[in-house]
Amino acid sequence: MSKVELVTRKSMQIRPSGRSTDFIAPSFGYGCLFNCGYCYMKRHMPEGLTVSKNIEDVLTAINHHSWFAHSDVEKPNQTHDEYITYDIGCNEDLALHYKYYDFAKIVKFFTYHTKALGSFATKYVNPKLLDHNPRGTMRIRFSLMPQKYADLLEPGTSKIIDRIMAIDKFLTAGWDVHINFSPVIVTEGWEQEYAALFQLVDKYVTTKDKVKAEVIFLTHNADKHKYNLDHGILGEELLWRPDIQEDKVSQYGGTNIRYKHNLKDDYIRAFKSLHELIIPWNTIRYIF
Numbered sequence: 599m600s601k602v603e604l605v606t607r608k609s610m611q612i613r614p615s616g617r618s619t620d621f622i623a624p625s626f627g628y629g630c631l632f633n634c635g636y637c638y639m640k641r642h643m644p645e646g647l648t649v650s651k652n653i654e655d656v657l658t659a660i661n662h663h664s665w666f667a668h669s670d671v672e673k674p675n676q677t678h679d680e681y682i683t684y685d686i687g688c689n690e691d692l693a694l695h696y697k698y699y700d701f702a703k704i705v706k707f708f709t710y711h712t713k714a715l716g717s718f719a720t721k722y723v724n725p726k727l728l729d730h731n732p733r734g735t736m737r738i739r740f741s742l743m744p745q746k747y748a749d750l751l752e753p754g755t756s757k758i759i760d761r762i763m764a765i766d767k768f769l770t771a772g773w774d775v776h777i778n779f780s781p782v783i784v785t786e787g788w789e790q791e792y793a794a795l796f797q798l799v800d801k802y803v804t805t806k807d808k809v810k811a812e813v814i815f816l817t818h819n820a821d822k823h824k825y826n827l828d829h830g831i832l833g834e835e836l837l838w839r840p841d842i843q844e845d846k847v848s849q850y851g852g853t854n855i856r857y858k859h860n861l862k863d864d865y866i867r868a869f870k871s872l873h874e875l876i877i878p879w880n881t882i883r884y885i886f
Contacts, residue, residue, distance in 0.1 A: 602631075602698065607650040610659040612684075617884055618739065618778075618812050619683040619717050620671050621663070624656045626699060627690035632721065635751045635833040636781055639689055641822045647690065649698040657707045660684055664714040676883045678715055681735065687718025693738070694722040701730065708735040719778045721755035723764040731772035738768055739778040739812070742799070744791035747783050750833035758795070762802045769805045777809060777880065781816035783836050784857060784865050789872060796876035806879040813869065813885035815862060817846060817854045 613622045629647035630639050650656060664682045677683040686692065686704070708716045709732045717737040727738070740761040743751070748758055756764075768775045777799065782792075803809055818837045826834050846856040857865060866885055873882065 601646040603646065603648045604651050605648045606652050607656060610655065612659060612663045615685060616677075617886075618677070618719075619685040620675070620677050621667065621682070621684050622688045623660050623684040623686045623716075625689040626650045626653055626656060626686065626692065626704075627695055629689070630691055631694060632691060632755055633753060633831065634721070634755070635826050635831050636816060636818060636822075636837055638817070638819075640825075641819045644825060647695065647698075649695070653699060653704065656686075657704070660686075660714055660716075661707075661711070664711070668713050681715035682713055683715045683717055683737070685718065686716045687720070691720050691722060692718045693720035693724040693727060696724050696726055701727075705730040705732050705736060709733050711735065715774070717774075719780070721752055721761070723756040723760050727773075728767060728771045732774075733772050734774050737774040737776055739776045740765060741778040741780055742795060743779070743781070743783060744788075744795050746791055747833075747836060750836065751783075753832075759798060759802075762798055765803050765809060766805055769808055775809055776883070777811040778814070779811055779869075780814035782813060782865070782869060783816055784842065785836055785839070789868055792869065793872050793876060796873060799880065800877045803880075809879075810881045810883050811873075812883050813873075815857055815865065815886065817856045818843070819854045 607624060610624045612624065615622045627647055627649045629643040630637060631647055667682050671682055673680055704716065708714060715735050715737060717739065719739040719741050721741045742758055742761060745758045748755065765775050816837065823834060823838045842857055842861055843855040844858045846854050856862065870882070870885065873880065
């Protein structure tokens with residue numbers, strides 16, 4: 599069983615994001631108790647999870663930052679029309695790790711805040727989150743990929759259909775809900791698989807005017823590739839494709855691999871074309 603360690607979070611650095619959120623907040627936790635083959639967190643921390651004992655300090659840092667950031671961040675923008683948005687789960691899956699936190703305190707902070715909105719992505723449908731009503735001031739982003747790929751790459755996570763069917767439930771409970779198509783996997787037959795995924799989204803999401811999306815194509819890492827092979831983690835035939843991938847230096851200095859630039863442009867066009875054909879109501883906030 600993975601080790602969970604309680605720590606006092608010391609760094610309160612808030613970094614610009616500009617993609618799924620305006621900023622990345624200090625982490626409540628670091629690591630993940632899932633074992634997804636592509637997970638960027640697992641590149642840095644293959645095992646275990648550290649959990650902050652001082653979540654009040656993190657919330658205080660967000661509060662102080664938001665009062666100054668609100669004058670610098672132009673609104674509306676693609677992250678939100680009004681609120682300054684903070685990714686509060688960049689380094690973990692908050693829905694999965696729910697039991698380690700006083701989640702009511704986190705929800706209360708954002709519910710009554712006039713400037714800040716908290717956002718996190720998840721692969722786990724946690725029904726306990728439905729006990730909280732953040733009144734639209736917290737965004738949950740359900741990560742989706744074809745179930746065929748998730749069976750290999752996301753062991754132990756919620757089924758894709760369950761994530762899709764949770765969207766309306768969370769909207770009704772007062773959450774802001776978006777879709778996180780991430781990572782997009784390119785392999786033989788991928789367009790047909792994503793078309794089928796889009797059809798499921800169209801069928802089961804009824805509150806269509808409120809659900810937007812972000813799209814992130816796969817990046818991988820040579821060290822993570824080796825770790826996966828050494829530890830019998832499945833799915834490298836989908837993740838490690840040097841015939842269609844090239845080196846990429848991340849915005850934080852790490853060396854990873856991504857789909858070759860000229861090919862990726864074609865893949866993005868194909869994805870957007872299918873998406874627009876099947877679920878045009880699901881506005882893509884950004885894609886890369």
